[in-house]
Amino acid sequence: MTNVETTIRRFDRVASGGERTGHDRAVAVEAPVAIEVNGLGYAVLMTTPGDLVDLAHGFALAERLVDSVDEVIEVSAHATDAGTLLRVTLVPERHDRVADRVRHRVSESSCGLCGIENLEQALRPLPSLHARSRADDAALFAAAAALRDHQPLAQATGATHAAALCSVDGAIRLVREDVGRHNAFDKLIGAMRRQGLDWDGGFALLSSRCSFELVEKAVLAGCPLLATVSAATTLALDRAAAAGLALRTLVRADAMLAS
Structure with a gap:
């Protein structure tokens, strides 16, 4: 699947009495990507289907499933009729993290953020950031x-x-x-x-x-x-x-x- 499709016509405004012309215009692709981690269904993202291996690594870090990308063993993308299945394999030591997050995400999706445990998961504490930018x-x-x-x-x-x-x-x-x-x-x-x-x-x-x-x-x-x-x-x-x-x-x- 490409990142763009050319499926829409653009019409420019013209002065009264002028000729109206149309042009093909590119449309960004938005498609579902289902992320499966260590064999467990984890999330479905609506995304532009490019750079999916980068997406998988960044997503695993952002979800705190891994501490470094070295813990991502493999990422494979599989096209389906409904979208793309992105299979992510982490080191076995991270399976418990995945299972724990899947449990919380299932409870969140059932009725929204519906309890103190879910709220704590939604706004988990962040580490203190000590790095400083030197950009002016x-x-x-x-x-x-x-x-x-x-x-x-x-x-x-x-x-x-x-x-x-x-x-x-x-x-x-x-x-x-x-x-x-x-x-x-x-x-x-x-x-x-x-x-x-x-x-x-x-x-x-x-x-x-x-x-x-x-x-x-x-x-x-x-x-x-x-x-x-x-x-x-x-x-x-x-x-x-x-x-x-x-x-x-x-x-x-x-x-x-x-x-």
């Missing part, structure tokens, strides 16, 4: 200005988010795209770990609002600074402050919010 404001503005050039799917479709690894001076080192902001970040983190890349005093830049899920993924990945082009939620701000994660939100060409 100029670096963040430079990265924000350059991000669009690194988003081919967004340029083609106008429907995907990007997550970027940025250096101390604001240069964009690596990008992953997806229709879901959380999936894009998982893909980036997974790709970094698989390629042996670290933050090196830089930061992450996402083309989305700053939600609490993104804060948690950043903290668990050891990201020293999370920047987003849209604003943060109250829970994101609270979770970031508790973990010691620096945030820059509403990043624009000449202004941003710091927390």
Whole structure:
């Protein structure tokens, strides 16, 4: 399955009496990907079906199923009529973690967050983040200005988010795209770990609002600074402050919010 399909017509507004013309336009693919971990059904994500191996590694880290990608033995993707089945095999020592999370996720999905045990699982304590970014404001503005050039799917479709690894001076080192902001970040983190890349005093830049899920993924990945082009939620701000994660939100060409 490709990341885009060309199935829609674009019509431009024309002056009165002018001729209306149509053009084919690319549409971002959004499709279900079922994640199976050590033989147990774990989650179904609605995602852009590219970079799925990166997604699996980043997702396993974000879900705290593993402590490092070295504990991921194998990832295999299998196309089905309904979508893609992503089979993830972890080292045997992590099977108990998987089984425990599956138990909690099943109870959560049955009736929402319906009990103190489920609420504690939804907002599990985060580790304290001691890493600090050395990037200044100029670096963040430079990265924000350059991000669009690194988003081919967004340029083609106008429907995907990007997550970027940025250096101390604001240069964009690596990008992953997806229709879901959380999936894009998982893909980036997974790709970094698989390629042996670290933050090196830089930061992450996402083309989305700053939600609490993104804060948690950043903290668990050891990201020293999370920047987003849209604003943060109250829970994101609270979770970031508790973990010691620096945030820059509403990043624009000449202004941003710091927390």
